[in-house]
Amino acid sequence: MDKKKPKKVFVQGAIPPEKIANSIANHQSKTNIGAHSIFLGQIRADEIDGKMVSAIEYSAYEDMAERVFHEIREAAFSKFDITCAHIYHSLGQVKTGELCLFVFTSSAHRKIAIEACNYFVEEIKANVPIFGKEIFEDETHQWKVNT
Amino acid sequence: MKVTLKYFGVIAESAGKSEEVLELEQGLSLRELKDQQIKTYQIQDAGSVQIAVNQNLNNEVELKEGDEVAFLPPFAGG
Numbered sequence: 159m160d161k162k163k164p165k166k167v168f169v170q171g172a173i174p175p176e177k178i179a180n181s182i183a184n185h186q187s188k189t190n191i192g193a194h195s196i197f198l199g200q201i202r203a204d205e206i207d208g209k210m211v212s213a214i215e216y217s218a219y220e221d222m223a224e225r226v227f228h229e230i231r232e233a234a235f236s237k238f239d240i241t242c243a244h245i246y247h248s249l250g251q252v253k254t255g256e257l258c259l260f261v262f263t264s265s266a267h268r269k270i271a272i273e274a275c276n277y278f279v280e281e282i283k284a285n286v287p288i289f290g291k292e293i294f295e296d297e298t299h300q301w302k303v304n305t
Numbered sequence: 306m307k308v309t310l311k312y313f314g315v316i317a318e319s320a321g322k323s324e325e326v327l328e329l330e331q332g333l334s335l336r337e338l339k340d341q342q343i344k345t346y347q348i349q350d351a352g353s354v355q356i357a358v359n360q361n362l363n364n365e366v367e368l369k370e371g372d373e374v375a376f377l378p379p380f381a382g383g
Binding site: 199216217218219221222225247258259279282283284285286287288289290291301302303304 | 311313314315353357360375377378379380381382383
């Protein structure tokens with residue numbers, strides 16, 4: 159049932175750490191779960207040509223992104239025996255040290271939860287139309303490219 | 306035929322807009338439209354630009370009235 163529900167992935171601004179704690183708390187009633195795997199993406203203060211990144215401003219082709227997120231979910235549920243999966247990604251400005259991606263997978267056993275979590279992260283980075291503007295401390299910017 | 310073009314990230318920055326509706330001559334191919342817009346807006350690093358037609362990256366389609374064509378720079382999620 160969980161996998162069929164359309165989920166809202168995008169959140170405005172940074173993902174608050176409390177959201178992670180609350181998500182864990184929300185799963186304590188699901189006693190068929192034996193393992194959670196969590197990935198958190200954090201904005202790194204890269205130094206590029208002597209300038210420090212102070213934030214990333216995310217934008218997206220939102221309609222397509224929501225559709226691709228849904229396709230990744232469908233594929234993950236057919237590949238892995240997971241109980242549930244949650245994804246949150248930031249839009250707008252996220253400062254260095256703050257969180258921009260939260261992937262949370264749960265399963266009866268650890269291996270599946272971990273593999274599924276990795277699958278989500280790699281698929282999101284490769285296939286979801288999200289764009290990132292790296293903003294430097296002097297307010298100039300450049301566009302981020304996933305490697 | 307009328308199509309809606311959408312621009313994102315560095316491409317929207319080059320174009321100075323995020324969306325426009327163009328009246329295209331019938332039979333214009335997606336490749337021709339892409340080349341035309343890249344030239345018009347002097348979009349850099351053209352090789353990295355992906356095109357989605359109606360949110361689909363499969364470009365083996367013929368353009369038709371009402372299509373939404375998105376110009377996508379490299380993805381940077383996560």
